[in-house]
Amino acid sequence: MDSNGVAETPADIRREIASLEKVKAEIDHRISALRVRLTSYGSVNGNEVANSSAPRPEQTLLSGQLSPDMIYRYSRHLLLPSFGVEAQANLLKCSVLVIGAGGLGSPALLYLAACGIGCVGIVDHDVVELNNLHRQIIHTEAYIGRSKVESAAAACRAINSSVQIVEHREAFRTSNALEIVRKYDIVVDATDNVPSRYMISDCCVVLGKPLISGAALGLEGQLTVYNYKGGPCYRCLFPTPPPTTACQRCADSGVLGVVPGVIGCLQALEAIKVAGAVGEPLSGRMLLLDALSARIRVVKIRGRSPQCEACGENAKLTEEQFCNFDYEKFTQSPLSTSPLKLHLLPSEARITSKEYNERNLKGEAHVLVDVRPSHHYKIISLPKSMNIPLASLEARLSEVSAALAREEGHKKDDDNQSASLYVICRRGNDSQRAVQYLHKMGFASAKDIIGGLESWAHDVDPSFPTY
Amino acid sequence: MQLTLEFGGGLELLCDSVKIHNVNVEPQAEGKKLTMKHLLSWVRTNLIKERPEMFMKGDTVRPGVLVLVNDCDWELSGQLETVLEEKDAVVFISTLHGG
Numbered sequence: 001m002d003s004n005g006v007a008e009t010p011a012d013i014r015r016e017i018a019s020l021e022k023v024k025a026e027i028d029h030r031i032s033a034l035r036v037r038l039t040s041y042g043s044v045n046g047n048e049v050a051n052s053s054a055p056r057p058e059q060t061l062l063s064g065q066l067s068p069d070m071i072y073r074y075s076r077h078l079l080l081p082s083f084g085v086e087a088q089a090n091l092l093k094c095s096v097l098v099i100g101a102g103g104l105g106s107p108a109l110l111y112l113a114a115c116g117i118g119c120v121g122i123v124d125h126d127v128v129e130l131n132n133l134h135r136q137i138i139h140t141e142a143y144i145g146r147s148k149v150e151s152a153a154a155a156c157r158a159i160n161s162s163v164q165i166v167e168h169r170e171a172f173r174t175s176n177a178l179e180i181v182r183k184y185d186i187v188v189d190a191t192d193n194v195p196s197r198y199m200i201s202d203c204c205v206v207l208g209k210p211l212i213s214g215a216a217l218g219l220e221g222q223l224t225v226y227n228y229k230g231g232p233c234y235r236c237l238f239p240t241p242p243p244t245t246a247c248q249r250c251a252d253s254g255v256l257g258v259v260p261g262v263i264g265c266l267q268a269l270e271a272i273k274v275a276g277a278v279g280e281p282l283s284g285r286m287l288l289l290d291a292l293s294a295r296i297r298v299v300k301i302r303g304r305s306p307q308c309e310a311c312g313e314n315a316k317l318t319e320e321q322f323c324n325f326d327y328e329k330f331t332q333s334p335l336s337t338s339p340l341k342l343h344l345l346p347s348e349a350r351i352t353s354k355e356y357n358e359r360n361l362k363g364e365a366h367v368l369v370d371v372r373p374s375h376h377y378k379i380i381s382l383p384k385s386m387n388i389p390l391a392s393l394e395a396r397l398s399e400v401s402a403a404l405a406r407e408e409g410h411k412k413d414d415d416n417q418s419a420s421l422y423v424i425c426r427r428g429n430d431s432q433r434a435v436q437y438l439h440k441m442g443f444a445s446a447k448d449i450i451g452g453l454e455s456w457a458h459d460v461d462p463s464f465p466t467y
Numbered sequence: 468m469q470l471t472l473e474f475g476g477g478l479e480l481l482c483d484s485v486k487i488h489n490v491n492v493e494p495q496a497e498g499k500k501l502t503m504k505h506l507l508s509w510v511r512t513n514l515i516k517e518r519p520e521m522f523m524k525g526d527t528v529r530p531g532v533l534v535l536v537n538d539c540d541w542e543l544s545g546q547l548e549t550v551l552e553e554k555d556a557v558v559f560i561s562t563l564h565g566g
């Protein structure tokens with residue numbers, strides 16, 4: 001559109017979409033609220049008593065407290081002999097808290113809302129980002145930059161306006177954990193880091209809530225139910241936290257979107273079994289999914305450990321102990337998902353991406369080594385950089401020397417400085433490790449580029465892709 | 468003794484990214500039984516190609532690694548003392564935290 005003769009820009013369109021989306025979300029929210037109020041009169045489809053001229057006979061609601069609309073909506077559940085009215089009525093009376101509205105939480109929330117869990121709570125402090133959408137299928141492009149909880153809640157209400165959706169737009173911490181979890185019957189752990197997993201498990205032990213725990217990374221997934229009817233808790237299985245180097249994150253190692261999708265669906269399934277009181281929940285067993293080889297293995301795991309520091313016989317964790325426990329210190333990892341920032345080098349061994357850009361533009365003779373793994377290098381790299389992954393640096397030092405010698409050869413005669421050596425990686429951690437090693441091996445002038453390619457994209461070239 | 472060893476949850480990266488290894492391991496001494504303790508040191512010597520500290524700590528697996536003997540947690544069969552039989556399947560899996 002070009003109504004006033006003023007050229008319209010994509011930014012204008014985006015702004016208008018954003019403002020309309022906001023209005024739409026508010027209207028949706030009001031409609032959902034009205035629908036819920038309507039449900040309390042017995043119907044949402046316009047067939048309620050008030051509109052009917054004939055007096056409605058007294059209804060006897062058999063075994064479940066299901067309204068006519070609920071009977072229609074959940075009819076396929078009710079028709080299942082092994083589920084039926086009783087299990088459905090159990091779902092409607094149950095409340096489930098999903099911690100994390102990401103790759104696992106997305107499908108879990110969609111199914112929990114759709115199946116008629118009476119009250120679904122969502123905890124997350126994050127906002128929706130474009131690189132989430134390949135796996136966090138509850139969110140849409142329209143919600144980029146907005147709260148994940150707000151986005152997930154709107155999607156759940158759109159599917160089922162008759163369930164109560166509670167938004168907890170905050171980080172899950174020991175300071176609010178007890179207060180939040182206390183209100184729910186079942187907890188779904190859909191988080192992405194080690195300290196949260198210990199904290200959520202301990203919180204569930206303290207409050208006696210069953211915990212449906214899922215995890216996914218790369219092409220593998222894991223699922224189990226903790227603290228259910230005398231079964232083990234997370235600490236029974238993992239009394240000591242793993243070394244931080246063993247804790248990979250999706251943001252570093254990658255994840256095939258559908259893998260957390262499968263695990264999240266299975267988490268919904270286990271939550272439905274526990275809530276509906278049907279079947280055998282996956283307690284004392286663990287499901288292992290290997291997506292590449294299409295294998296699902298269910299293994300038997302240990303039971304509750306009498307020595308467990310959370311649920312063991314001698315060490316019943318109290319609410320106060322829980323609140324004072326430092327999970328970040330215990331696991332040596334941060335609760336927030338912000339990436340690690342190392343400081344290994346003195347400032348004279350580092351330069352900013354802007355400075356590197358200036359030196360490069362001036363034509364300074366130099367070698368730029370990119371120490372990321374080669375599959376990262378293939379995504380995007382700086383021109384003239386050479387890829388020597390950190391893991392193979394030791395074996396390929398001669399290539400660095402050869403490249404430096406080549407640069408020395410190209411130098412102008414009046415330049416008596418030797419060629420410089422710069423090291424870059426994705427965020428500026430591995431480059432520091434590499435420079436530390438290079439210094440040790442005699443490359444005294446090696447410098448790392450602070451903040452890596454992310455800072456290049458941020459400070460030098462905004463069109464440089466990040467991932 | 469024929470065994471099938473499997474590495475998962477990222478541990479396969481320590482052995483050339485190969486997940487399944489069909490191996491032949493003999494007990495420490497003639498007439499003795501093969502235990503998990505001996506198998507672990509065998510794996511460390513023969514299969515682990517890098518960062519052994521990501522696999523073991525002391526004489527056992529590092530924290531965060533589940534060991535399954537024939538799809539059963541080794542805690543239930545005696546951990547390091549578990550006695551292995553011909554054609555047993557042993558799985559080493561690192562617990563995942565992502566989501």
Ligand SMILES: [Zn+2]
Pocket residue numbers: 232233234235236237304305308309310311312
């Ligand atoms: Zn426990």
